[in-house]
Amino acid sequence: MSASVLAPVGVRGMKVLDREKFLRNVQVPVLKVTEEKLAKVTPICKPYFLKMENFKPVQNFQDETSKKCIHLNPEKVSSWTDISQKDRECLSQHDINESNFQTKELQIKYENWKFEEIFKAVLPENEEMVSSFSTIGHIIHLNLKEHLLDYRPLIGQVLVDKIKTCRTVVNKSNIIDNTYRNFSMEVIAGDEDFLVTVKENRCNFQFDFSKVYWNPRLGKEHERILDFLKLGDVLFDVFCGVGPFSVPAAKRKCKVFANDLNPDSFKWLNHNAKHNKVNSTNFQSYNLDGKDFICTIFRDYITEYCKGNEKLKELSKIHITMNLPAMAVKFLKYFCGIIKDQELLSKLDREIIVYVYCFAVGEDPVSVAKKMVIDNIGTDISSDILDVFDVRNVSPKKEMMRVTFRLTKDVLSGVISDNSEPPLKKICVEQESSV
Structure with missing residues (x-):
């Protein structure tokens, strides 16, 4: 039978929903069985069931309370012989044969279609x-x-x-x-x-969806980054939104510095931290531009750590997430030359890992993403790039990528050693703020 047997008809081009126009009367095959045989017959018939929304394939047979009617899919079965020979033989063992097979008219409604x-x-x-x-x-x-x-x-x-x-x-x-x-x-x-509640990574997030950014397709990526963080690590979340990185990280006893320029994101970030019972000693929030957050909060922390005023557990790392793929790479230049005191910076003994997101357009998104990071940070950091990961497809030939790299002392100081060049070569000449 035609595959259109179970499809709505006569509704093409409908722009305002009229549920009544989805009514259809169709002929469907059925097996009539007694109630005592139903349990043994049902598993054999299950592959042939008529499955539709708000519809039970097994129903009482009209006017006969002791019998059941098994509705079969007319796109699979139009006659007794459309049931496989093996299944017909199994049915015959329970005295079910072609005499039990018939058709009936069934009215399908709007409620029955997906x-x-x-x-x-x-x-x-x-x-x-x-x-x-x-x-x-x-x-x-x-x-x-x-x-x-x-x-x-x-x-x-x-x-x-x-x-x-x-x-x-x-x-x-x-x-x-x-x-x-x-x-x-x-x-x-x-x-x-627009006020919603979503659950992700064992935290509940509440926010006004009309005023902040939230993409449920990034849940797995949030989880990946959180798996990189260990108890006692430090996280600087430059564009934190309502907290999908920051709140779970603080719950896992990382020290978190969370920032977002959007005042509504900042409001819901703090709400979510409180709602998820984040310990305030592990969590500080800011409503700053990304540049200002990097050039003050991050810089001051690194400076104080080098002075011995900030303590970290042995083997703990410093992580920086930059999830603003449309423009995050443009903020990389603000790390360059952020700490001029090289003697002080020499005391930095912890690895700093940056996770920066971008949109890469082209046939080779990995190469495009690498180039974007190198061009924006102002020096070739190829040897410090740890991973280039394709997060998700945005559109044809456009990928959301994550570039993970080590932020080195050379970049932080604004100079880089190179044996083929003079001992100190200045980098990041576009640095806009003095530190």
């Missing part, structure tokens, strides 16, 4: 569908292509209807604002309620 099936029947043919979306608490976040914009009300309402946890559907309406890492959005269905 949202994917509805979109396939309604939206333009031979065009990209609603291929993916993000779920943030009760909010579904879409990024609809232009050819789907006229279908926004229908798409949103179907998702509210079909996804139990969904109360709000929004469509991203412009690019992310690089200053505060958020974007304008349009509510296309459901409640205009």
